[in-house]
Amino acid sequence: MNAVLEFFCVSHTFRSRGREVQALRDVSLSLSEGEVFGFVGPNGAGKSTTIKVMLDIINDYQGQVRIYGVDARRADARQPLAFVPESPALYEQFTPLEILRMGLSMYGIKRKDAGAWCMHWLERFSVAQNAKRRIRELSKGNVQRVALAHAMAVQPKLLVLDEPLSGLDPVGRKDVVDILTEYKKQGGAIFFTSHVLHDVERIADRFGFINKGELLTVRSPRELAAERxxxxxxxxxxxxxxxxxxxxxxxxxxxxxxxxxxxxxxxxxxxxxxxxxxxxxxxxxxxxxxxxxxxxxxx
Known part of the structure; x- marks a missing residue:
């Protein structure tokens, strides 16, 4: 399988209150097409820093990061990628339908059926009934659904999710898991973090455990079962x-x-x-x- 995401001995240090903090320490990992990688660790372990590195929000790191073989510091490396943060900051004055149409425009995607296409994804995430309401009028869970629909509408090859099921009720969690599973079957790759380990077990093909910036181990469900x-x-x-x-x-x-x-x-x-x-x-x-x-x- 083709490598979608690759980290090669990535380290990052920053200063906080006059002292140096090692946020990442020689992190190496890879993600292939059609694979789901669950990234697990306590608060402050380095999960968000890892995501910021692949998104080029942090670029003063040592080591190398590639997305489909392209250096992650290059803007075109992120063309096949869509990202949903834990707390999406969507423009509050816009509607969900406008948010999704704007996403298509930003990715340079031109479709004659753009409106119907966006409504399709809002329906998939059960927020079509709110398509023309302002984002500020929606609940946290519905805003999360809109953000996920926005990411899927641009048809990314790599989906990066930070706590994707945060704020969702049990029905919403199941719907999202079903959609992500279908996306994976179609060859999409997913890198996601979660504090809910049960969600990681349900979705991920491999688990990466990080603590204090160090990737301690990477295991598959089969290896986990054999171990236990x-x-x-x-x-x-x-x-x-x-x-x-x-x-x-x-x-x-x-x-x-x-x-x-x-x-x-x-x-x-x-x-x-x-x-x-x-x-x-x-x-x-x-x-x-x-x-x-x-x-x-x-x-």
């Missing part, structure tokens, strides 16, 4: 938590992750306190792996 094959997710009823690692789901119902070797002793303990085992299933949790990686990095 010994771990089981146990749900049970009891009057007490039993283990400090257990998470309370509701009154007297808990959930915890255990290795297969730990299960017999735990079940015996549960029986001793009069508890009841509800379910046991294999655990393939991106969240657990994420925190394990952070813990190992801190050591």
């Amino acid at each position: 094959v010994d771990q089981m997710l146990v749900r049970f009823n009891a009057e007490q938590q039993l283990l400090s690692s257990c998470k309370q789901l509701r009154d007297m119902e808990f959930e915890c992750e255990l290795s297969q070797a730990e299960l017999p002793a735990f079940i015996a303990q549960l029986n001793n306190v009069g508890g009841h085992l509800l379910t046991i299933k294999p655990s393939v949790s991106l969240e657990t792996v994420f925190f394990n990686i952070l813990e190992q990095a801190s050591r």
